[in-house]
Amino acid sequence: MSDTTFVPAPPLDYLHDGATLKSWLLTTDHKRIAILFGLSITFFFFIGAVAISIVRLELLTPAGDLVSDDTYNKMFTIHGIVMVWFFLIPSIPATFGNFLLPLMIGAKDLAFPRINLLSWYLYIGGAAFTVLTLILGGVDTGWTFYTPYSTMFSNSSVLTAAMGIFVVGFSSVLTGVNFIATTHMLRAPGMTWFRMPLFVWAMYATSLVMVLATPVLAMTLLLIMAERWFDLPIFDASRGGDPLLFQHLFWFYSHPAVYIMVLPAMGVASEILTCFARRRLFGYSFMVYALVAIAVIGFFVWGHHMFVSGQSAYANVVFSFLSFMVAVPSAIKVFNWTATLYRGSISFDAPMLYIFGFMGLFTIGGLTGLFLATVPIDIHVTDTYFVVAHFHYIMVGGSVSAFFGALHFWWPKITGKLYPERLARFAAITMFVGFNLTFFPQFVMGYLGMPRRYHVYPPEFQVYHVLSTCGAAVLGVAYILPLFYLIWSFRNGARASSNPWNAKGLEWQTPSPPPHENFLTPPIVEQPYDYQPADIAGGRDAR
Amino acid sequence: MSTAFLHPPFDTLERQHQAVSFGVWLFLVSEVLLFSGLFAGYGVYRELFPAGFLAAGRHTDIVFGTANTAILMSSSFTIAVAGRAARADLGRMAWWLLVVTFGLGVLFLVLKGFEYREDIANHLLPAPAFAVPVPGAQIFFSYYWIMTSVHAVHVTCGLIAVGRLIVISRNNLAWLSGSASEDATALYWHLVDVIWIVLYPLLYLVGRAHG
Numbered sequence: 001m002s003d004t005t006f007v008p009a010p011p012l013d014y015l016h017d018g019a020t021l022k023s024w025l026l027t028t029d030h031k032r033i034a035i036l037f038g039l040s041i042t043f044f045f046f047i048g049a050v051a052i053s054i055v056r057l058e059l060l061t062p063a064g065d066l067v068s069d070d071t072y073n074k075m076f077t078i079h080g081i082v083m084v085w086f087f088l089i090p091s092i093p094a095t096f097g098n099f100l101l102p103l104m105i106g107a108k109d110l111a112f113p114r115i116n117l118l119s120w121y122l123y124i125g126g127a128a129f130t131v132l133t134l135i136l137g138g139v140d141t142g143w144t145f146y147t148p149y150s151t152m153f154s155n156s157s158v159l160t161a162a163m164g165i166f167v168v169g170f171s172s173v174l175t176g177v178n179f180i181a182t183t184h185m186l187r188a189p190g191m192t193w194f195r196m197p198l199f200v201w202a203m204y205a206t207s208l209v210m211v212l213a214t215p216v217l218a219m220t221l222l223l224i225m226a227e228r229w230f231d232l233p234i235f236d237a238s239r240g241g242d243p244l245l246f247q248h249l250f251w252f253y254s255h256p257a258v259y260i261m262v263l264p265a266m267g268v269a270s271e272i273l274t275c276f277a278r279r280r281l282f283g284y285s286f287m288v289y290a291l292v293a294i295a296v297i298g299f300f301v302w303g304h305h306m307f308v309s310g311q312s313a314y315a316n317v318v319f320s321f322l323s324f325m326v327a328v329p330s331a332i333k334v335f336n337w338t339a340t341l342y343r344g345s346i347s348f349d350a351p352m353l354y355i356f357g358f359m360g361l362f363t364i365g366g367l368t369g370l371f372l373a374t375v376p377i378d379i380h381v382t383d384t385y386f387v388v389a390h391f392h393y394i395m396v397g398g399s400v401s402a403f404f405g406a407l408h409f410w411w412p413k414i415t416g417k418l419y420p421e422r423l424a425r426f427a428a429i430t431m432f433v434g435f436n437l438t439f440f441p442q443f444v445m446g447y448l449g450m451p452r453r454y455h456v457y458p459p460e461f462q463v464y465h466v467l468s469t470c471g472a473a474v475l476g477v478a479y480i481l482p483l484f485y486l487i488w489s490f491r492n493g494a495r496a497s498s499n500p501w502n503a504k505g506l507e508w509q510t511p512s513p514p515p516h517e518n519f520l521t522p523p524i525v526e527q528p529y530d531y532q533p534a535d536i537a538g539g540r541d542a543r
Numbered sequence: 544m545s546t547a548f549l550h551p552p553f554d555t556l557e558r559q560h561q562a563v564s565f566g567v568w569l570f571l572v573s574e575v576l577l578f579s580g581l582f583a584g585y586g587v588y589r590e591l592f593p594a595g596f597l598a599a600g601r602h603t604d605i606v607f608g609t610a611n612t613a614i615l616m617s618s619s620f621t622i623a624v625a626g627r628a629a630r631a632d633l634g635r636m637a638w639w640l641l642v643v644t645f646g647l648g649v650l651f652l653v654l655k656g657f658e659y660r661e662d663i664a665n666h667l668l669p670a671p672a673f674a675v676p677v678p679g680a681q682i683f684f685s686y687y688w689i690m691t692s693v694h695a696v697h698v699t700c701g702l703i704a705v706g707r708l709i710v711i712s713r714n715n716l717a718w719l720s721g722s723a724s725e726d727a728t729a730l731y732w733h734l735v736d737v738i739w740i741v742l743y744p745l746l747y748l749v750g751r752a753h754g
Contacts, residue, residue: 111562184565219577220580239682242587
């Protein structure tokens with residue numbers, strides 16, 4: 001027997017550990033579920049993109065000449081619903097969070113693998129209702145479902161749309177519960193709380209918001225459905241109801257939801273910046289406290305969406321003050337990222353370009369948020385394109401940039417393949433240019449008084465709309481390009497090593513793509529972000 | 544304890560139990576937030592329409608409400624004792640206590656159904672022929688119907704969970720003490736009970752003190 005020369009084959013990686021459709025649809029492997037989520041949200045991203053393309057084309061001319069006003073309303077509504085609940089909310093957490101959280105803390109899987117699969121099926125259930133809404137002719141209330149229009153007057157498919165969001169909400173809650181329990185229960189020996197990567201902290205803070213805010217939205221939508229379906233008076237002012245109660249309940253969820261979208265992006269930024277600057281994260285513990293502070297304070301600022309709703313002046317002052325407060329930890333994060341770059345040896349690979357884009361655009365979005373937190377300015381620009389530009393700078397400029405940064409940074413880990421770097425840099429720069437061309441003119445026209453959600457507008461705004469539509473076309477190219485070269489890379493790309501970026505973090509200590517059980521040997525936990533710049537000699541202080 | 548109940552990604556049964564219990568608690572927090580959306584609305588409208596709420600509160604059926612409160616609290620008692628019994632190796636007793644819990648849950652829903660029938664017959668469904676002509680009374684009953692029906696959905700989910708325990712452990716009593724399912728189910732069942740204990744005064748006792 002030649003036992004001594006027998007070398008066991010390395011275990012199959014998670015992509016090849018079962019090839020049938022069933023092995024994917026019934027998987028409890030967090031990595032495969034992440035892929036399922038990734039494919040699903042990509043599908044919805046393109047539905048939302050098509051809807052808004054029709055809107056942007058309509059706005060090329062001041063007259064309503066491409067689609068009817070009804071169709072226009074349905075298009076921006078489906079764009080909002082799909083992009084918020086079926087792309088942005090699950091985007092980074094359900095894909096990269098799902099894939100990376102166990103790897104980053106050295107666990108074999110999430111704490112509740114079957115619940116994790118259930119999260120995906122709930123997402124698909126909610127998605128089915130949303131597709132049904134489209135088939136039934138769409139919904140025209142705007143993504144905010146404001147009463148009394150949504151409950152008493154809209155003739156579109158409000159019930160199925162609300163049901164879709166109601167169902168997908170439970171997917172969020174279960175993902176949040178799973179992430180929090182995993183972080184508490186399954187950290188590898190040595191992985192103390194203050195050694196956790198910022199991405200894990202970001203997932204933790206995001207999960208807290210998901211678990212605490214989402215059920216309130218679920219109940220609010222249930223009330224909408226009850227009023228619309230059974231004619232129960234709840235928000236109907238003619239029977240004593242208060243439509244403002246709806247707005248309070250809705251924004252109690254939907255403002256924290258902004259932080260569900262942007263906290264994960266902040267986590268991604270901290271991972272990528274440190275790697276491509278070869279620096280320790282500046283002020284690690286402050287970064288952690290800032291994440292948690294944003295998550296907590298974010299619960300108490302919802303009234304800034306209601307400055308012109310007729311709520312009391314005292315409420316306005318308090319909500320304005322609290323909205324300024326939430327900018328403080330956000331600013332701490334931006335300053336600390338900047339300080340992290342100081343004396344780093346910076347390389348401009350595609351993930352880093354996306355994160356530079358994220359930093360700049362998030363900062364503009366955040367600063368214009370301060371304008372909007374100031375009651376007199378908010379009264380002037382409420383419901384204008386200024387607001388639209390502001391939140392797109394956060395959600396698209398911030399979150400989507402970080403999503404693409406994460407996609408490129410962890411692509412070699414997820415697929416085991418390298419992507420074409422030059423094309424990727426080109427796409428990253430195109431995205432930045434296209435984004436600014438799309439949304440910066442919207443700040444200007446909003447400030448000049450162009451209201452949102454109008455499909456006919458005075459001709460003096462046309463130049464801004466034309467710029468914006470051109471920008472959207474550029475942005476479209478920047479989104480489609482990675483779709484093609486990443487598919488190419490998955491099929492034909494060069495093999496990636498286990499750590500192509502020479503990055504720190506436990507996920508880089510295992511093969512790419514990782515095996516089903518994540519680690520073949522127990523990972524070794526070090527200080528987080530223990531990078532040593534090539535051109536700096538010296539001890540710990542120099543790092 | 545045997546390792547037959549140990550599932551990946553856990554290395555020890557103790558840790559797994561901790562995680563399940565912790566996860567269920569987190570989920571219960573989210574359930575409380577779900578109902579708190581209703582409690583907030585109830586509070587706002589009671590402040591706006593004190594007379595309407597007092598008048599409407601006298602029209603809910605106190606007999607059904609009180610009986611159901613007693614039934615649900617008893618079921619919480621039986622499921623709690625079932626857990627203790629399972630851990631004390633009294634598997635058969637634990638199993639029967641779960642059956643009693645299940646029966647009490649069903650009884651709750653049956654009584655609730657009869658109550659709903661009477662409510663509809665008494666014109667307590669907010670509609671043009673509504674029985675209480677006081678402003679705000681219809682809103683009170685909107686909340687009555689939504690709160691009790693959402694709660695009934697939770698009781699139904701709880702019954703499915705308890706039914707699952709009964710079916711799986713019928714020929715495998717060791718599973719009751721070994722797996723974390725009994726604890727998790729009991730925690731959820733208690734929450735359903737606790738929510739009802741808040742609903743009971745809000746919906747059945749309000750207005751009664753004024754004769």
